[in-house]
Amino acid sequence: EVSITKFPADERKIIAKAHDKYKKARAGIINTRHGQIHTPAFMPVGTKGTVKAMLPESVQTTGADIILGNTYHLMLQPGAKRVFKLGGLHKFMNWSKPLLTDSGGFQVMSLSKLRKITEEGVIFNSHIDGSKFMLSPESSTEIQYLLGSTITMAFDECTPYPSTYEQAKSSMELTSRWAKRSRKAFYSRDGYGQFGIIQGSIYNDLRLKSALDLIELDFEGYAIGGLAVGEGQELMFKVLDYAPDLLPINKPRYLMGVGKPADIIGAVQRGIDMFDCVIPTRSGRNGQAFTKYGVVNIRNSKYKEDNTPLEEDCLCPACKNYTKAYLHYLVKVKEILGAMLMTWHNLMYFQKLMLRIREYIAQGKDFDFIS
Numbered sequence: 001e002v003s004i005t006k007f008p009a010d011e012r013k014i015i016a017k018a019h020d021k022y023k024k025a026r027a028g029i030i031n032t033r034h035g036q037i038h039t040p041a042f043m044p045v046g047t048k049g050t051v052k053a054m055l056p057e058s059v060q061t062t063g064a065d066i067i068l069g070n071t072y073h074l075m076l077q078p079g080a081k082r083v084f085k086l087g088g089l090h091k092f093m094n095w096s097k098p099l100l101t102d103s104g105g106f107q108v109m110s111l112s113k114l115r116k117i118t119e120e121g122v123i124f125n126s127h128i129d130g131s132k133f134m135l136s137p138e139s140s141t142e143i144q145y146l147l148g149s150t151i152t153m154a155f156d157e158c159t160p161y162p163s164t165y166e167q168a169k170s171s172m173e174l175t176s177r178w179a180k181r182s183r184k185a186f187y188s189r190d191g192y193g194q195f196g197i198i199q200g201s202i203y204n205d206l207r208l209k210s211a212l213d214l215i216e217l218d219f220e221g222y223a224i225g226g227l228a229v230g231e232g233q234e235l236m237f238k239v240l241d242y243a244p245d246l247l248p249i250n251k252p253r254y255l256m257g258v259g260k261p262a263d264i265i266g267a268v269q270r271g272i273d274m275f276d277c278v279i280p281t282r283s284g285r286n287g288q289a290f291t292k293y294g295v296v297n298i299r300n301s302k303y304k305e306d307n308t309p310l311e312e313d314c315l316c317p318a319c320k321n322y323t324k325a326y327l328h329y330l331v332k333v334k335e336i337l338g339a340m341l342m343t344w345h346n347l348m349y350f351q352k353l354m355l356r357i358r359e360y361i362a363q364g365k366d367f368d369f370i371s
């Protein structure tokens, strides 16, 4: 057992795995100002201060310890200063457990129409009304402070895939300079943390340089960025075969934007502790349910008279009180309750997967199951 201080006031126990294939898998607890995070952990995405179609108390019943918010969206509407004046994001959205906010650069690149990357930061036009904004390591870090994030992400540039070695190198070097400025701008408090994000695309020497630059800044945790950007599972795992080992063994490792159950299992086996992905919520709203029998596309007409639940032993309201026929109908007629029940089931499914993974690691058992 290795126990180390993660967030200032806290301890984290890592139970190293004996089994060779799983020796990098670890189960632990991150203690923060807003409560514990059991890892490996899946973080539901609550982009605009809400996990879409869910009440925060419903998210809590699924077993989620922490949810994500987004700097980009919240700075545009309702504005970080306003959220701060109203008591911070925890109070605003009635979520008292840990909150992690992404730093906004990734969202600017994927959402805003016009943008310009300079050494200072990213200048962009809001995708809502076209008004001009700037996000920099300093402003992103300040916005996350105003929101009251438990875990603040450093301001990075997500290197697109594919990128040439030169493109990936200069992008990674910019991220290292921005990480230094982010770290300097961070107001550190007990039980709060800031995570650095390593880049370097698929090039192992760039990944190493990125890790060395960020380890010098002594972040409370580290994220692996620049994956889940179209490289595919095989290449992602190839990077994950070495990248997590470049990071301090005694700090949380967060793989951003991942992923499907099989991606999560493979990444845990390679030493990742934290995940976030829109798949359970977005696909739930689109009528896809994750079950132990595989993904159920509830809109398929074969379910229109299916009087059985998605999963007979699932404790979520969709499975306890309703049938696939009813869910099929709700989603077909675009009733809001359809989005709610499908989302609730998928979030419960992802949290059950994480719980089983944590239990298997703690018992020293293999967890190759594709749940």
Ligand SMILES: Cc1cccc2c(=O)nc(N)[nH]c12
Pocket: 102, 103, 104, 105, 106, 153, 156, 157, 158, 159, 197, 224, 225, 226, 227, 228, 229, 256, 257
């Ligand atoms: C959300 C997300 C997904 C995937 C990759 C990234 C990344 O590289 N950097 C940031 N800040 N966020 C990411």
Ligand SMILES: [Zn+2]
Pocket: 310, 311, 314, 315, 316, 317, 318, 319, 320, 344, 345, 348
């Ligand atoms: Zn269910």
